[in-house]
Amino acid sequence: MAEKKSLWQALAGIDRRIVYLTLLVVLVVPLILSLGLSVKPMKDVSQRVRQVFEQVDSLQYSGMPLMISVDFDPASKGELQPMLYALLRHAAARNVPVLVLGLWPNGVGLAKTALEDVGREYGRQNGVDWVFLGYKAGIDAVILGMGENIARVFPSDAMGSRLDQHPLMQRVRRLADVGFVVSLSAGTPGYLDWLLYAQSRYRVRMATGTTAVQAADAYPYVGTGQLRGIVAGMKGAAEYEILNQQAGFRQASTPAIDAMDAQSFAQFAIVLLVVIGNVGFFVAGRRRK
Amino acid sequence: MQRSVPLTICLVMGIVMMVQFFSPHPFSRGLLETVNTWVRLISGFALALGAGSLILHHTTKIRRKQPGWGYSIVTLSALAATAAIGWAAGPTMMDNKQLLINVIYSNIQVPLGASMFSILAFYIASASYRAFRARNKEATILLLAAFLVMLGTVPLGKVVWDGFPKWSRYLLEIPNLAAKRGIIFGVALGTIATSLKIILGIERGWLGGGK
Numbered sequence: 001m002a003e004k005k006s007l008w009q010a011l012a013g014i015d016r017r018i019v020y021l022t023l024l025v026v027l028v029v030p031l032i033l034s035l036g037l038s039v040k041p042m043k044d045v046s047q048r049v050r051q052v053f054e055q056v057d058s059l060q061y062s063g064m065p066l067m068i069s070v071d072f073d074p075a076s077k078g079e080l081q082p083m084l085y086a087l088l089r090h091a092a093a094r095n096v097p098v099l100v101l102g103l104w105p106n107g108v109g110l111a112k113t114a115l116e117d118v119g120r121e122y123g124r125q126n127g128v129d130w131v132f133l134g135y136k137a138g139i140d141a142v143i144l145g146m147g148e149n150i151a152r153v154f155p156s157d158a159m160g161s162r163l164d165q166h167p168l169m170q171r172v173r174r175l176a177d178v179g180f181v182v183s184l185s186a187g188t189p190g191y192l193d194w195l196l197y198a199q200s201r202y203r204v205r206m207a208t209g210t211t212a213v214q215a216a217d218a219y220p221y222v223g224t225g226q227l228r229g230i231v232a233g234m235k236g237a238a239e240y241e242i243l244n245q246q247a248g249f250r251q252a253s254t255p256a257i258d259a260m261d262a263q264s265f266a267q268f269a270i271v272l273l274v275v276i277g278n279v280g281f282f283v284a285g286r287r288r289k
Numbered sequence: 290m291q292r293s294v295p296l297t298i299c300l301v302m303g304i305v306m307m308v309q310f311f312s313p314h315p316f317s318r319g320l321l322e323t324v325n326t327w328v329r330l331i332s333g334f335a336l337a338l339g340a341g342s343l344i345l346h347h348t349t350k351i352r353r354k355q356p357g358w359g360y361s362i363v364t365l366s367a368l369a370a371t372a373a374i375g376w377a378a379g380p381t382m383m384d385n386k387q388l389l390i391n392v393i394y395s396n397i398q399v400p401l402g403a404s405m406f407s408i409l410a411f412y413i414a415s416a417s418y419r420a421f422r423a424r425n426k427e428a429t430i431l432l433l434a435a436f437l438v439m440l441g442t443v444p445l446g447k448v449v450w451d452g453f454p455k456w457s458r459y460l461l462e463i464p465n466l467a468a469k470r471g472i473i474f475g476v477a478l479g480t481i482a483t484s485l486k487i488i489l490g491i492e493r494g495w496l497g498g499g500k
């Protein structure tokens with residue numbers, strides 16, 4: 001007959017199905033109840049997100065467009081899609097023209113949906129207020145090519161219209177004509193390719209929105225001034241939505257703010273589980289001795 | 290001949306593009322544009338290579354009735370169906386032409402991709418619980434640092450203790466940054482050395498053949 005486990009041994013070896021269930025509950029309950037506990041502590045927005053917001057904001061004076069590179073796919077949609085919406089809404093509210101492209105073929109569908117949604121919300125016009133370049137194979141060659149001539153890399157936009165037919169593209173010939181670039185990056189290719197080829201070669205001003213797990217890798221480039229800010233993970237997206245709210249911009253939804261309670265509770269639950277596991281492990285080990 | 294031609298192209302293009310980087314002359318810029326066009330064209334062929342490799346791998350699996358060969362039929366059928374629909378729809382993303390592709394993308398690819406990544410959260414939670422044990426000094430430091438960063442990066446951490454975000458910021462901006470900078474410099478130097486070895490023909494692994 002199997003030996004009966006002590007309480008401490010049980011704590012050190014909780015069945016993984018219980019761990020999964022715990023996580024499921026702490027993720028789903030806050031999403032259903034919409035507690036809104038995270039909104040107040042986030043009012044104090046981090047400097048890095050504020051920097052990105054201010055850079056986009058400043059484009060309203062120069063009239064130069066914002067370029068957003070959608071360098072993610074549906075797997076990272078949860079973290080990066082809210083950033084895309086927040087950036088597009090900010091640009092629309094400030095009447096800043098936007099160019100959108102993607103270095104990941106699977107991400108352009110997400111970009112198209114976001115552009116159409118925000119376009120409807122703000123009455124933005126294709127070709128005048130935004131141009132959707134789509135995807136082109138070649139990664140670094142695409143960025144370098146746009147540094148010289150955007151229309152040579154993208155002779156037509158994602159909808160098939162010739163680029164020179166769009167009024168916006170009459171004043172945007174190359175990357176130097178773009179005011180600010182934001183790469184929403186979930187890996188490679190991503191912000192690093194933009195840094196290497198657009199920022200270092202063509203001195204393009206840029207920032208990145210990354211998944212939380214990637215953010216630590218991007219920090220050194222903020223210190224050097226190569227990145228003018230980072231929007232990191234879901235929290236970064238939520239902070240951007242808060243900045244949009246504080247500026248009084250119309251927002252159909254705030255998916256990142258709504259998800260922050262779930263993320264907070266999930267991280268607390270993981271920390272608690274690790275503490276419980278360690279307590280059980282050490283007490284059970286000491287008793288065995 | 291099979292090896293000397295690619296090695297010569299690599300040597301010449303490597304040196305030419307290195308020099309090109311430092312020259313703002315119109316001829317140099319024109320050369321960059323031409324080379325970029327070629328690179329984009331060749332990148333397009335990589336897609337065909339990838340599709341070919343995928344088909345070869347899965348047909349072999351089906352032919353040999355290897356474990357999980359049924360999934361290979363699903364993969365190949367999905368590939369054939371999506372490619373056929375995409376081919377018929379054409380290259381643009383116009384809604385009226387891309388209805389079926391949009392349906393596949395929005396209702397199959399997006400939910401599947403998001404679900405696969407979401408499952409990771411559950412694995413990470415389970416793995417953290419089982420593997421994160423403060424067995425020695427180093428593991429204890431790692432554990433404490435992880436706690437501080439995890440609790441400092443969520444809004445409710447600040448509600449519990451004001452120090453969580455401060456410590457989290459300190460850890461990310463001082464020790465993490467120092468280590469990352471060291472790694473970046475190391476990687477950059479390694480990349481330069483490897484690039485030079487490839488350009489000069491010392492490193493020939495990229496040619497394939499295993500010799």
